[in-house]
Amino acid sequence: SLTDNTGKAELWANIFNEENKDQKLQIKVVYDGESFIYKKSTKFHDGINFIRINAKCNVPKIADIAFVVDATGSMGDEISYLKLELEDVLNKIKKQHSNIAVNTASVFYRDKSDDYLTKKSEFSSDIKTTINFIRKQFPGGGGDFPEAVEEGLNTAINDLKWDNDALAKVIFLILDAPPHSDKESIKKTQKLTQKASEKGIRIVPVTASGINKSTEYLMRSIALATNGTYVFLTDDSGIGNSHIKPTTDEFQVELLNDVFIRLINQYLTIPECNEDVIFNEKEIKDTLFITDNNEKIDTAKTDIDTIKQEIGKVKYYPNPTFDILNIEIVGNIEEMFLADVSGKILQRFNVKNQNRFQINLNKFPAGIYFIQYKNNEIWKTGKIIKRKT
Template sequence: MKTLLLITLLLCPWFVGAQSVTVRGVVRAQAARTVLPGVRIVEKGTANGTATDARGRFTLVTTRPTPRLLVSFIGYVTKEVAITHPKDSVVVLLPEDETVLSEVVVVGYAGAAHKSSISGSAAAVSGSPSGVLIRGARSTPPASRPAPKAKTSVPPTGTRVGAGVLTAGEINDFSKWTLWPDIAQQDLNHWRQRWHLSPLERYAVQLVSEAGFPVVGATVRLLDRRDSVLWQAQSDNTGKCELWNGLFTDRQPSNVASLQAVVEGKTYSLRRPTVFAQGVNVLRVRQPCQAPSIVDIAFVVDATSSMGDEIQYLQAELGDVITQAKDSLASSTLRLASVFYRDAGDEYVTRKTNFSADLPATLDFIRHQQAGGGGDFPEAVDQALTVALNELSWSPHAKARLLFLLLDAPPHENPPVLASLQRSIRQAAAQGIRIIPVTASGIDKSTEYLMRSMALATNGTYVFLTDDSGVGEAHLKPTTDQFTVERLNTLLVKLMAKYAYTVDCQAPPATRPHQAETLSGHYQQVADTTMGTTHSTKREKRYTWTCYPNPVSEVLHVQLEADIPELFITDVTGKILLRAVPAHYKATIELGSFPTGVYFLRFFAGTRWEQARFLVSR
């Protein structure tokens, strides 16, 4: 028998070591057939993964002979690919995400001449959910609270509701930064004074390693002339952080003297940092590329009676979000926690479950909560934040820490509560915890301003439910130029993916492109075809744009065929990093200070936003 086994092994050398194979391939957009850089490829059921290079190519050594790969990227549907013939090159076609709505709502904000501010979503938007009426654009009447509306769909007690029902929009004020100061100092100025919050004097910082990779999780401080700390934050998944001066005080002459970053015990300083209007402050530090795997996500939920019209739907949406997040963040260690809160004098003020990688346990906790108590408009928001920040075990080594705050009412307005809110905002920023408010029906303009300010102060974004689902009372439209309506579950998963995206430090040199490419596309502008005549006729004319090289290390060249007033460079979170003004239909954009990663070139072409995804490679 032993002899027979030996002969079998000698005749079948492939038997030994057949548990791992090398898979090579390319990922393209299904519709345009263009290559997609920065796409995550993960072997299903493992943390083993890689990312595509600038030409959409990847190489992955798997742990199984016939693996299944999860292929995912922001704005595209995650695809599962079965590898049956590993020796063949794989071509993966990713379809654009069509689970979001196609409604772009023009709110009618007329407080500034910045109508072309970048919208909050960087992903393509199309399709519509079953049973949702897509309305046309409308203007919002000036009001502090939404008018009562008899349009409520509350499921009977015990009824199980499904996910994909609630609709929402997002305002990333970092992506609309030229619009925000006008909104904060004009339309919402009264609420700025009420909450003693003024996120206006902004200092953006980018940490880059000597090898050109973003530095994640470093402590960064803004200092005054006496070296006292004005603000402290942590660099995020893209190596950036946001620092603020005078956030809780009336604006006074700036006393900012320097900023300081602490990386692995070593201090790096920059004297006389510039405000964001003058550029991003870049610090180069000595640190090898690191890719943390932990993603901490906490859901802090208002469970008072006023949430009764939407809480069951929110619970269903969160359950679906958790399931989707597990798949889209397959290469990460996902930990969840939750805090439910009511108000003083209710059955309870806060209930919590701590961070755990046991996702079903957290989901079970969320499903067993019910709305009750409350009664007055304000609730114990401040106490919920205190519990979430101090009693949940946030990982100091996470690449993303997200606190989703779901509510329909503001905190109380008194000095102790305001002081508590200020402490929580400062603490969240210092710990690198992004606060992402999700506001439901019933909020007013005061609450909107507070939530958007908290999001800015902690490097987060603002999410709000809309009327499109037909669920709940009337939802207040935000003060902005326009926003895109999406399904809530899709939007939340997309945000998680954006904020958890990190550059792959282990990309093998063989996958790096040897030849750069030129990106191109078309845009339309309204042209006057009969200038100088009695009657003027206007029509849309098609133009071509190009940008090169891709990947880029120092300078990105952009060529246009028609006048475009501004070009923007944004990161994967939608945050504006750089603005350029073309001269004679051309622009030369210096990117030498940008770390390795995926970026977007964006510009407004009369009726719509155009964008190109490109890779910065060192």
Template sequence: MELIPHQPALTRARFLAELVERFPAVAEDVREHEGLSHLQASAWARYANTCVAHGHLQELARVIDYFQQTVEQVDSTTENALYVSFLEHSRTTNLSAHLQPTLDFIRQQQAGGGGDFPEAVDQALAVAVNDLSWTPHAKARLLFLILDAPPHENPQVLASLQQSIRKAAAKGIRLIPLAASGIDKSTEYLMRSLALATNGTYVFLTDDSGVGEAHLKPTTDQFEVEQLTRLLVKLVTKYAYTADCQAPTPSLAGPPKPVVDTAAVAPTTARPAKASAWKCYPNPTSDILHVEWEGEIKELLVTDVTGKVVLRTLPAHHQAAVQLSNFPTGIYFVRFFTGKKWEQARFLVRR
């Protein structure tokens, strides 16, 4: 007996061409996510949700009719993308300075089914990074990714995750994954990688609370157990607030102090000493941080707020122009050793 491979009646290229022709509103997303079937299908599913939200029932009927016509004629990868997109679609509410609408939206959500391991993590992440209205001039952008299952493991999904992470880093969005019960080691490593790529922090639940199913023991030499709410407040405080170089981090109990733009005034003098008077400017900066000093230093370091070294440079005589154009928005430290002690100053990269 000879097995003949199934040949789809509608090629992926033909399907996408027809989709864009019939529904021009999704054309931009389809072109942007070329080669990523799940994200292209997700754009169509979001369009259907928009039709529902605005009561455009005739347009919704067109979507359903074309879905039924094509879903069994396309190749298996596109078919899977369509089913996942329309059955595991993301519900969203836009970012807002008002807390109550967000709380109301969360209270309206319900969880159903269960056991369908893994989940459409890539779609939720793509929507959060690409579709929400992130403030262009924000000093910090934090995205909490809460999950109890890994993403689907196939080349399309992995490519989608990589694209979302690159965009998040470019926008200065720090990813803070929160792993609940149900994840495995591969998911832990993936979430740690997402946090690392965006200068975020990997957070996990433990069995100490006695709530829920068993939680995976993290792969680390040591960790401290804290109440989740307290830990989240600590992370928000660390990432969202900044001040001029030597000012302490403010408490959440009061409004944050404004960042002084030293580009428009005098440069910041960072802890001058007899043997190593120095300064860095401008602060905040968007592309270049100038560092000037007296004496000799061998290496200049830039670290993030966790202490991780993100840049090393060998400075020229008494000055350096540190290129930061590829750095996400956030708080960083410039550090160097004078031969007698370490000097450092805090600065802000702001897009």
């Protein structure tokens, strides 16, 4: 796996099987031709593995973004959307990141018995090249449920000319059907997922109407394995037929244009060399109680012992912090999570029967983090600023 724009790499041991799941693991980091071995690696539930090395501050100025699209007969609405809206999305990205060379490409795929298997448009700095290619495509073929997803991914991952040093490498996989489930196709999909992770290519599935639960789980797994994000269309979109309810606690409905822009911005954002975190002092206060996702009550002048003993009250300080974050809990909370700005869980803490504990952020890079916990089926969130030491 390659580190992303935030400096993190996610490693999944034995992701496709349970063999040797308790084996001792070690991590090897390769930077500028030099290897660093981390022998006493820990598993996720035991904490994060930090490796600090002296490295030059070099921010890449290239981003490669590919759109891989199921072009079978049921994808008419989705292809029409891309023809009408994608140019606007890419123009906004280019404008917001004028200091980065944003290259785009596209792959369309059908099924093995159709008039073609895959078609591609190579990476280009001119978005018109990609848009014109997409506008020449039309839906057709297919007929059965599975399609040649693995062939589309193979063309995108292995045939497109990805820049090795790109700041971001992203595949938006837009589809409404799974890959074939024969042994050869399954093995190929697994190897392609591993290859994408090895190359640092995030796969972002965008699932449309027609997928079933097993396809949802597969796409979520591919996204996780490649440090991507799972995106799904809902009936609110007006695109395609009815959509299944996603398997998640809660979700926020956004316009697909906004989702594309938000995710690409997220993947392209990186602090400048030696830059500390910029934050709004009115928004970030030293001591807060989390009450829900939107409401924060300032308790700087209130002692925790005087607060009514309600379930789901959490006090955290100092904020911003350079290292130690103190947590005080009122009520019965069983577990708490530390997440990064993309929403990915970094650490889980068992806080059952605890009134207070500490989170040490000393080894984390400067940035924005969140503490989260669940109360009465509702997620509570508090924003934390980790300052540069």
